Amino acid sequence: MFPTSTSPSSNNYERLENGMGPGRASRKLAWRKLAIGVVVLIGLVWFFGPREGTDFIPDLPTPGLEDTYIPPQGMIPTTSKPSSSQNDSIDSPSKEPSSSTRPTSPETDPDPLKTIYCATPHKSSSPLVQYALMIDAGSTGSRIHVYKFHNCGPSPVYEYEVFKMTQPGLSAYKGRPADAAESLDVLLDEAMRVVPASLRSCTPVAVKATAGLRLLGTDESAEILEAVKRHLVVKYPFALPETDGVAIMDGKDEGVYAWITANYLLDTIRADSPAGTTSYAVLDLGGGSTQIVFEPVFDEGKPDSALKEGEHKYDLEFGGVKRVLYQHSYLGYGLKSARESVHRVVDFMASLRTSRTAGASSTAPVPNPCIAQGTEKVMEISELGTDVKRSVKMVGEDVGSFDACNRVLELVMAKDALCELKPCSFDGVYQPSLMETFPSGKILLLSYFYDRVNPLLPLSLSSPQPPLTITAISDLATDVCLGRTAWERRWGGNKELMDELEGRPEWCLDLTFMHALLVLGYEFGDAREVTLGKSIEGTELGWCLGATIAMVGAELKCRA
Template identity: 60%
Template structure:
């Protein structure tokens, strides 16, 4: 069965492919192929680089769009520490514009122990590790610490790539910790807590490998660096529900919908976060008839900034973008094997070639597919020639989403998971899409895009799946983007999965307006700021001896 509430589940698609579902899928997906309008006359491009042996099925092209100016700006190290003077009444929005990191421009005195407080939060994700160095002030102790700005830095690969090498995993974070040393004033370091929260990447490592890595990280941070580790849960694999809720806090805090001075009754945003190995949805239901959210693991009662919130949340382990790719390829390969060698499979240089509707026309990708019967992996060339299309890929996604799974507590979204209907409980609320939603959709939009909706993702996916001639018609004037599309044959799969997740999974309508988010006023969206607010607001904050 698929992932279930409150425990680690395993993703199982084969039960939905065998029998009638497989037959229907074969008919719809692998029916007679016609040469589409946009099929390249150049023939098929050479197979892309083979996938790495990372347990999360990641590769360099799984990372965010590297030509995004925002990402380049984040990753570029500052060339100078020279501070620029602020105008009267102006406050710093970055470390580079802060005239004095030891003090704050918001007040000169406070009744709190410290007027300035820093916190370090390391996001150990499936494809990379990122540090967020947050500056807070305690000008108004009664309302809690106030966030000023962050310094962000990321590295690749993630900790899960060091499976069996815990010491190497721990040392990989040195680059991030050196950034913290650069930013945090020396006199404040012993009172600046550091936390490392690992997400789905480490959750999926077998045996004691994840625990060994976290133990090595704790030992290195404790013995090499001056920052105190935040309590017993300072270095942990984070629960999926906390990951989603913290992301909800971050977004709504930065959007000023849940701050102490926010007018009562201000509606909050629903936050949908798509990572590499898992995806989360969190929203505050607004039932029209004073109905209440059913009890269960999905119910999260939160007290923040003096107000109570009842949230719906669920984290789907196994439905992140990288895992979705893996499941799609395994499903397509399995269905192809049912048709036999003469049904469509070809062999080139002893490698098996399978036609895959979720790869763009005229593209190929070499992937590693594991045989579940014997655990042996083999290379398979996935080929989108003559078959890649949004419509055909969407039919494959119907099996991946497990929409027909048993629903014990109705209504359900997908994979048998309870979720109140968004049409009833969140009919007009704003929706914010984070992480891979942003990385895959934003680069394809014009510089100043109009409002987008769910149908916009479908329209982009349709074009991307058509292949290079369609890309040239639409994005030919953007050589960097064209290069990215050529090097990422699975961009078709990614966008189609996102659309299926929103429509088939969560049951958003095509005309539902959505917003894409990566930063707000220079601060990264995601769970880290929400978690850091909990750290600096708690009573456990202690200094290192």
């Protein structure tokens, strides 16, 4: 059940070429810039010449709309509900606990040493109840997840978690490793409160650091990690895994663990999952990067009958099954990075049209096809290759539209980049064809996908909506980009959402980029159904639970 990677470690998280996507090798940099410049010049008239039906758009945060309604079929409910996978693990169906009696926290747990799902474990060698601790040491703060599992079935089943966080993160303690270690005491003391004393010595704890600690440098980060490890062993009774108990997590592990979390909660990869169940592809869209993880199936009769070797390949043993996953993180193609890239391209093209020298100041508004019609926003444009920024007023006017914005994104996506290892998705990155190796599997969209699309979907109080398709995302983008008249027609009864649309002109860009990422980048068909997800049964989707499940399922040793 341990995830294992046999591929070289990835450097993609350290490569960002001015927000325009993953960096290429230095020998390719010059020709790429030249090629992009030529394409931009050629496309100048095409983009900004007179067109019928072209429009423009802006940016917005997610309204505080909660899933207190029956969601569309393409959406995972975020509210708590009975777990069918837990029901399968109960000894007697007639004794199945009702949803009102299922514990969701230590306060509602009748006995932290036991479980309401069975009286004896599935395997005599397994404990009836198992706790596990995962500390997410991020750049802005550290967070502990205290998980409770039971072993009523063939594999551990998650019951509930306790969450607590503290600030700042470990990286704020540069040169003070002892202070960094002690900063975790508030989290570990919470674990001492939750985990029964008799189970602490067999409760594994892991500390996984991410981007913040990576940026400190090798020596400083190593000192902090060693201090944390020593502090855990000396002060606390929990069991520390012999390998990678305290470590900086590889970027690809983060994506794979998120895949495990989602598919575990969706009951597609457990030992007792129904035969023939296929796993979900998990697509995560963050601010600086986007990740894709899926389990390709190859036709042995074709030339490319297996996943090619490389850092994209992830060998995973989970639930007694060996799986081979494809994973990749596109640094520079997160939502915020995509915005910066689009605005830079639009500003550059405007400078050519007005004979303005690129980088020179100008007070004239810049028409931007990725901002909603009738809206405007002042953007901070970073000069290419420098940290210098300047303010540019961009306006949607009557040019903002899904189609016009999509043409700009065709440049940003670098679909025609050199593909050294075929086939490629975009930006020259190898990826087996999803149409051939994942033709009908389900697709789960996380993070910004959920935050931008979910508020725009209809609220149904009585019946489920039709399945969500990629076409529906382009339809939403079309109306968002057309401005207030289209908003009134579609969402006029929702004042909160209307205010959000008015205040976030780049929502048009966001939705258009998501569609381009799915269709132009990954080459999904427009009719392909997708599922939005934020949490399942009250548990947030992310890497922490997946990493913990892998740890619980491994051969762990209790503290002496």
